[in-house]
Amino acid sequence: MAKPVVEMMSKMMLEVYGNASSTHYYGRKARSVLDDSRHVIAQSINTRKDDEIVFTSGGTESDNTAIIESALARKSVGRHVITTVIEHEAVLKSMEYLEELGYEVTYLPVDEKGCISLYDLKDSLREDTILVSIMAGNNEVGSRMPIHEIGQIVSSSNAWFHTDAVQAYGLIDIDVQKDKIDLLSTSAHKLNGPKFLGFLYRRDGLNFAPLLKGGDQELKRRAGTENIPAIAGFAEAVKIVNNEEKKARQRKYAGFKQQLINGLRSNQIEVEVNGELAPDNLQHVLNLWFKGCSREALLTNLDLNGVAASAGSACTAGSIEPSHVLTAMYGKDSPRVFESLRFSFGYQNTTADIEYLINVLTNIISRVRRSKADGIR
Structure with missing residues (x-):
């Protein structure tokens, strides 16, 4: 609050x-x-x-x-x-x-x-x-x-x-x-x-x-x-949250989105946005597809590093069922349904928080992919 x-x-x-x-x-x-x-x-x-x-x-x-x-x-x-x-x-x-x-x-x-x-x-x-x-x-x-x-x-x-x-x-x-x-x-x-x-x-x-x-x-x-x-x-x-504050928060959260996406890509993390980065969208919600990484592995490791994220709505986050939203958008067999995470931002978040998230995600995903590669070999 x-x-x-x-x-x-x-x-x-x-x-x-x-x-x-x-x-x-x-x-x-x-x-x-x-x-x-x-x-x-x-x-x-x-x-x-x-x-x-x-x-x-x-x-x-x-x-x-x-x-x-x-x-x-x-x-x-x-x-x-x-x-x-x-x-x-x-x-x-x-x-x-x-x-x-x-x-x-x-x-x-x-x-x-x-x-x-x-x-x-x-x-x-x-x-x-x-x-x-x-x-x-x-x-x-x-x-x-x-x-x-x-x-x-x-x-x-x-x-x-x-x-x-x-x-x-x-x-x-x-x-x-x-x-x-x-x-x-x-x-x-x-x-x-x-x-x-x-x-x-x-x-x-x-x-x-x-x-x-x-x-x-x-x-x-x-x-x-x-x-x-x-x-x-x-x-x-x-x-x-008057009209000016609404606009300010939307701009702030849009900046967080770009910072997160650009930071991950600059670290060679393959990631795609679920939906689109439209200026009129709700900027405090960002849903990302991490190709080849299971959502369960990502969520567990993020939690261990003090990052709160989810695979869908907070009201269904305890469920192992795929997101009904991503299923509706991309189909039940799409890998996006099983390899995507939802991040949401609040007014107390800072660019330093996003930078920490970029570093944590980069380390987790690199480790997960190395483990998968070792398993294949």
Whole structure:
């Protein structure tokens, strides 16, 4: 977490401990913090009303609520839903659940850049399509979907448009009105806020039941006492990442990417980018193919050298299954699926960190390849 976020949360835990639903002084004080924080966050995506922001436990709950509850509420309109093959598991497993309930789901394919075709989307829309859920930016390869164009297309249909913006929020500009987004999911820890907190943007007028049943918090849209210290910390994180800071971080992370790739290649390490190094992509994620080196060997040795990397999403990193994103982009038999690593950068990283990573990777890969060569001989 960012230091100002920690300081804000510490202050709130000591000074604002009332329940925001209570009518006494301590409750009203907590309610004031809740309302102020909601306003800051609502402005960050240009909502029409502050109460279009519903606080949740994070991206997973936001995705589940947006997809499952909106589909259940609209089943009289239709039972067809559209998504992509490279969504986060929180979206894909929600889709699987809908399929179990008898809904039909269309999974749009992606190209080797990790992007869908807008023509495929247009062709897939039907009269009974009730929801389109497409991520703003991919968490494994950093590809960005044309959210603005998708919003224009979906807005002319019967469907609602949901975007999982967990990776993108805090790094790119999002305007829910201009982009015609109906539902949007985020998670606070992706912009150096607290874990186990996020929000669901829910356009005013969209009616569906809450996923969690209980009290009447969040205007009866999400039961459970609001976590005021975490919410205040989330708002502080949003204040830090203003438009100029977003651009600065994107430039910084793009520089890290080039430094890492150039450094490896100058050391004669054969490496290729999965996806592309497009200036509009999410710059904090870099997925690299290390030809002839197993991901397991690389990950083990990186960990021993104090480097945290993964073979896919952090939510599936403990799995031995190949990345569903790389499989969708290159095919299940491609060596990229078994020889690639995902690196992600944060605002606290430095060029010295990247230089250390280059040296560590060079030593590991050289050793792995020597071992393979000795085995062949």
